[in-house]
Amino acid sequence: MDKKVFLKISYYFVLAILLYSLSIQLWDYFHEGVPSHHFLANKNLPKVSNWWGIISLPLAVAFLLYRIQLREFAHSNSIEKNKIKRLILHFGLAFLYAMIIAVSFSTDNSPISSFFFFGIFAFALFFPLYKSEFCLGFILGLSYTFGGVLPLVICLFLAIICFVLLTVSRLVWVKLVKR
Secondary structure (H helix, E strand, O other): OEHHHHHHHHHHHHHHHHHHHHHHHHHHHHHOOOOEEEHHHOOOOOEEEHHHHHHHHHHHHHHHHHHHHHHHOOOOOEOOHHHHHHHHHHHHHHHHHHHHHHHHHHOOOHHHHHHHHHHHHHHHOOOOOOOHHHHHHHHHHHHHHHOOOHHHHHHHHHHHHHHHHHHHHHHHHHHHHHO
16 A cells, blocks of 8 residues: 555545544434543543544544554555554454443443453553554544543553553563573
């Protein structure tokens, strides 16, 4: 896939996310009202309306796709098929993982949602979960349940923690191997 095709797909993907976000907000508006969520589900913290998802979600998707483009097209004007498959696999796995968290949270199954949420830190010791394709899948997987803002905030903190965990675990591994 060359750079022009990737950009064209990116534009269509951002447009699809914009329509997805807008349709969910309109559905909520005409049925039960657009929900708002407290940060960390704490009533003492401020509420964030899901209306913000119409702006934040497409911008986040565009930014993450831009980061993927910069990384993958840094040395050539095309991407190999195996790299495309890897990107789609990482996106899909993160999306499914986030969907498990969202569904278990929505069905008041907090032991499962907690297990999977904290399981991210175990995976972060071995995999680069801070990369854009993982973040993109995770944000989109949580967006239906939690709106367009909270998944961004959660993913920002998780990406920082995952980067630190992977870096430290690799440093520790190198020190142990050198002995």
